[in-house]
Amino acid sequence: MKKCFREEDVFGFIWDHANEEGMWAGDCATVAEEFAVSEDAAYAVLSELCDRDRIQRIGEETYIVTRWREPGEATEGESAR
Numbered sequence: 001m002k003k004c005f006r007e008e009d010v011f012g013f014i015w016d017h018a019n020e021e022g023m024w025a026g027d028c029a030t031v032a033e034e035f036a037v038s039e040d041a042a043y044a045v046l047s048e049l050c051d052r053d054r055i056q057r058i059g060e061e062t063y064i065v066t067r068w069r070e071p072g073e074a075t076e077g078e079s080a081r
Helices: 007-017 028-035 039-051
Strands: 055-057 063-065
Touching: 007 028, 007 039, 007 063, 028 039, 039 055
Parallel strands: none
Antiparallel strands: 055 063
């Protein structure tokens, strides 16, 4: 079954795979493989998420979630997204 490939889905994937500081070690190749799309399409979505200030690129293969959980913040249902 092919996964949905929308900005929200990619952001959810990044959120779910980020460490406790909000760092995600991945790139367009990671997204392309996960969602079975081209690297160009994956790069476009990552760029859009950066433009919308949902994530920031901080290296060749590292991004950080811009709005991350505060220490002690409830994580029920990932509603903090």
